[in-house]
Amino acid sequence: MSQAPRNAQRMPPEPSQKHLLIIEDDKGSRQLVLDEPVYSIGRDLDCDIRLASLFVSRRHATLVRVSMGDGDYTYRIVDGDLDGQRSANGLLINGKQLQSHDLQNEDKVVFGPRVQFTYFYLSRDPAPTEPPDGIFDDVTLINPRTADKSRPLDSLEIPLSRPPRQLNLIRRRVQSLLGFLNLNREERLRFRSERSQ
Structure with a gap:
C-alpha cells in the first residue's frame, strides 16, 4: 500500500x-x-x-x-x-x-x-458530480442516413431503469445531439440550394 x-x-x-x-x-x-x-x-x-x-x-x-x-x-x-x-x-x-x-x-x-x-x-448533494461508468450503455446513437424515416428522431425512447438525475442528463445529451443533427441537415439543404443556383 x-x-x-x-x-x-x-x-x-x-x-x-x-x-x-x-x-x-x-x-x-x-x-x-x-x-x-x-x-x-x-x-x-x-x-x-x-x-x-x-x-x-x-x-x-x-x-x-x-x-x-x-x-x-x-x-x-x-x-x-x-x-x-x-x-x-x-x-x-x-x-x-x-x-x-x-x-x-x-x-x-x-x-x-x-x-x-x-x-x-x-x-449540497454529497453524490459524485461525474456520471458513473456505463451511464450511456442503454443509449444507441442512430446514423441519420440509416434511420427509419417513418419514425422521427425526436421520438427516441430512453429506458426508465435509470434514476431521474441520470435520465435528465441523458435527455439533455440526446436533445443536444438531435439539435446538432438538425442543424447539419439544414446546412446541407442550404448548401445544395446555393450550388444549384
Whole structure:
C-alpha cells in the first residue's frame, strides 16, 4: 500500500450546506453567505449586517445559529439585540409580525419600506458530480442516413431503469445531439440550394 507524504496537506471538505441572504436596502441589492454563529443586524456602524435605511433601528435584529441535528443547522432571527432591547418597527416575516422565527428556505424578512432580505438554504448533494461508468450503455446513437424515416428522431425512447438525475442528463445529451443533427441537415439543404443556383 502506498502512503501519502507526511507533509501533504488535505483540503478540508466543502460544507454540505450553505446559508445565503439576498439583502435589499437603500444602497441596492447584495448577497451575504452566513457562516458565523451570531450576527447583529441594524443601521449601527458596529452591526455585522448593516442595513442602509432610516426605518431600521440601530440594533434591529439578531441572527443566531440553531442546530437541527445530524450536523445541519439553520438561523433563528430574533427582534432586537441579545440584551432584550426590541426594535422600533419589529420584523415582518413572510407577511406576519413575529418576534422570532427559525428561518427556512426562501423566507422573506422585512425591516421597513424597501428594506428586506430573503434567506436561502442550499444543500449540497454529497453524490459524485461525474456520471458513473456505463451511464450511456442503454443509449444507441442512430446514423441519420440509416434511420427509419417513418419514425422521427425526436421520438427516441430512453429506458426508465435509470434514476431521474441520470435520465435528465441523458435527455439533455440526446436533445443536444438531435439539435446538432438538425442543424447539419439544414446546412446541407442550404448548401445544395446555393450550388444549384
